[in-house]
Amino acid sequence: MVFLFCALYHEASPLISHYHLKREDSFSLFQVFHGGDIVLAVTGVGKHAASVCVSHMLTRYCPSNRLGTDDVVISYGSAGGIGFDVGEVYGISRILDEESGRWFYPDLHAHADIPMAPLVTSGAPVSLPDAPVSAGGFLYDMEGSAIFAAASYFAGPHQIHLWKVVSDALHPEQIDLEAFRNHMLNGAKPLIAWIDAHIDSTSTKVTAPAEDTTIYERLCQELHLSRYQSIELSHLLHFCTLSNLPIQPVVDALYDEALLPAPNKRKGSMVFEILKSRLLQSFS
């Protein structure tokens, strides 16, 4: 799944349109849109809203409280900053939560080929002339650190990505809505390309060969294996699969010799040892 979070509907709009996402009526706290492998939520402005929204969404979609290996969380939104071209899109290399002074670091290996910038997340809008003297070179927003911190409970740093489009040079009052929409539309293009490539790569990913679970379940039952022995058998079958060792002929031979099914637990353990030694014959 790709989990997208935007503070404002105007930030989310290009993504909703491109992916033809449909409004999910089952969510009452936030506007949520869904389509295929993509879920988008409009968090509202500020750190509290962002934290609650991310937690709410990921809890709902990840019952195990852990994102799947191929899942990603993406924050897409606007940010102000001095020394940046308005309309340019940046990946975020590190995030400072201004109130707590804590830094967050996303992994950058999977980032698109776009410029990177550090981000400061503030509890209130930052505008000149009140911005700190050291503001130059930093982007400012009001949700980034909260999204990263909340998502970190569910995901690793390689799964959380922040994309920011520069909306202003710390003059939020001067933002023109039409220009803002255009900037968000243009800024979404490289993000869409990145998401498409991500979805494509995960759907074509070569996974480790999986062993036949039918054999495993049958052997556990017919050998009367304990919980510990069952885990041992699972690892053994996995080892054989990865090592290209034939399993089925060895099991079939045990049936031919009437060793399977085992009549009781004691005999089962003996046959398990025979199975092990035959499967690993080429290693002895």
Next chain:
Amino acid sequence: MKSLNPDSCSPSHNFTMTPGRTFDVVYVEDGLDPNRVQEILLRVQPKEVIPIGHYKDVFCRPHQDVVLQRQAPALILAAKRAPFFYPGAPVCQSFGNEHFYYTSLAMNCLFDCEYCYLQGMYPSGNVVIFLNYGDYLDELNHLLTHHPVYLCLSYDSDLFPIEHLSGAISFWLDVASTKKNLRLEIRTKAAPHHLRPLPNVYYAYTISPQPVISAYEHKAASLTQRLASAAEAIANGCKVRLCFDPMILVPHWRAVYGEMLSQVLSIIPIEQLSDVSIGSFRISKDYLKILRRIRPDGAIAFYPFVLKDGYYHYPDDIAAGMQQFITQALVPRLGAERLYFDQDSL
């Protein structure tokens, strides 16, 4: 995946730069020597340089994907805090040295060995290089006032592939050249050239069959390259140790290891080796659990090991058979007194 030519590392009098970019992202801890940092950044030429307060802010983040990071690691430049030296672990061989320590000059490695215990030990696959060797030296001098020290430099990283950045080997060879009661071991799976001969420095090569290298020791030097490097080091008067450790159980292992031994015996003047260590694969219970989780496609970790004193080993008869196989081939030319074994797996 970045390519790395192990031959390009020349950790001796003259360093050879590794061409091309090794790391796209470099994190730099506050308070480091700016000249050292600048020098390294010029060599690495990363896309991104990110300042950090403490290396653990990046290295110890929760839920990192170690395997993914190892494919394209970031570099973290940092200063190590005390302690700088640790007593050798019980599963590591001391080669008869009483005061056996190891140190951590770097964490993680540019090689990607599927069975490496570091994957279970560290929460990150990124590479950390510590730069404050002067602090290490202060503690070492203190230790040396009490007793001689046998120090292994490369337990937590293969230092040769990062030597052009860290300069660690060069620094410690200089230290060893001035301290007679210090003995160093530098272990590697690379194939360095022009090694500096010193009477108290052991260059220890991990020797594995080529099929094992190809399957499990990704990015490391080939067997032929390692043996050529070891032979050159012996010819130059270096003390060389061959480590048939860890021996990995593979189908028809006698044929596979037999082929390797033929190559070793034909290239290496065995009589001139300082010593040889022999041991089959073993790993702590906790690290194996992590290894199985993060590398579900790695066959080695799923072998039905035997648990003994908190460490997983191959069954005794198999481990002993593997060790004897190497021993019988080497004893006639080296003598039993120069063979060291992993006693726990016998």
